[in-house]
């Protein structure tokens with residue numbers, strides 16, 4: 483075991499444990515969007531940014547070491563996390579009131595946690611063509627935040643091949659779906675992919691709005707409370 487400090491609190495932890503997990507185990511919530519406990523860290527969203535010994539770092543990429551001093555709620559880094567979330571809202575087309583994922587969307591839930599009211603950045607509403615090609619999944623591409631969860635953690639059960647991928651770069655980047663493999667997905671696999679997506683990009687066809695808004699997971703309990711209780715996807 484080693485000792486670290488988070489926001490001045492002395493904490494005992496296992497050497498090399500993930501900083502996000504250590505913080506949660508000690509009652510300190512760090513927002514995340516791409517990180518999934520137990521899976522390899524992707525480090526794509528940077529929404530988990532904290533200060534480690536005075537330098538900014540994505541907490542989900544940090545293994546804890548003895549003597550480390552971490553600041554989570556220091557104003558500058560807290561505002562940095564908020565700005566990152568705001569930039570994600572500004573980059574895509576996140577029309578929460580009409581989105582099927584509202585109330586069960588990680589990005590929306592994290593927006594509440596960082597205290598976002600409006601984006602300080604100009605909204606771009608980047609148009610990206612929807613993909614209706616698969617039998618079970620609709621891809622609402624203009625909501626994708628390129629976290630890569632679907633790319634790395636959704637595979638064809640038989641061959642292990644990836645079902646989702648990202649094509650293009652920069653403003654031309656977009657999420658793609660292998661229709662042939664997607665059509666082989668079971669109902670359980672489709673639900674898992676929908677739930678893994680932290681926004682409303684991967685949507686299951688034919689079941690839209692099956693659960694009333696107001697009774698959805700984050701309507702009932704916040705993402706912070708769920709994380710602190712140890713809930714994973």
Ligand code: SF4
Nearest residue numbers: 626627629630632679
């Ligand atoms: S489709 Fe969803 S899970 Fe896949 S990269 Fe985009 S936001 Fe992430």
Ligand code: FES
Nearest residue numbers: 525527528530542
């Ligand atoms: S949650 Fe850490 S980089 Fe995305």
